[in-house]
Amino acid sequence: MPGRFALALSLLFSTWQSEDVKLLGTSGDIRFVVVSPKVAKSDDELRKTAHMLCADTQICGVRFWAVESHAARRLPMTDDQARNQIAAYTINKNMGVDDFTCMPTADRSPPCTPTP
Numbered sequence: 151m152p153g154r155f156a157l158a159l160s161l162l163f164s165t166w167q168s169e170d171v172k173l174l175g176t177s178g179d180i181r182f183v184v185v186s187p188k189v190a191k192s193d194d195e196l197r198k199t200a201h202m203l204c205a206d207t208q209i210c211g212v213r214f215w216a217v218e219s220h221a222a223r224r225l226p227m228t229d230d231q232a233r234n235q236i237a238a239y240t241i242n243k244n245m246g247v248d249d250f251t252c253m254p255t256a257d258r259s260p261p262c263t264p265t266p
Contacts, residue, residue: 171199175223180211182222190216190236197250200239212239 170186181203189195196214204210213235215221220234227235237252 177225184218204241208243210241
């Protein structure tokens with residue numbers, strides 16, 4: 151069964167994954183993603199990417215990096231991976247949670263804006 155889930159997940163992501171978004175791994179309901187500078191600079195693009203990655207589940211987390219060499223692929227993260235994370239998304243459709251957190255970095259202009 152886990153093999154089928156991984157296959158289904160890989161087919162889902164391969165249908166829209168592009169040079170701007172690369173899924174590096176998962177850990178439970180959390181997806182680890184590296185994004186292009188274009189996506190990294192835009193709160194709207196990060197939110198859109200999180201919603202695409204989480205479309206298949208009620209509860210989901212997405213962690214974003216701009217540089218693959220500093221990105222986590224699963225939990226636990228190293229200190230370097232945590233320091234270089236540019237944004238995180240938590241979605242719980244059952245509870246109405248759609249929480250976006252971004253970290254101000256040199257890669258982001260304008261600075262990140264929290265969800266109201």
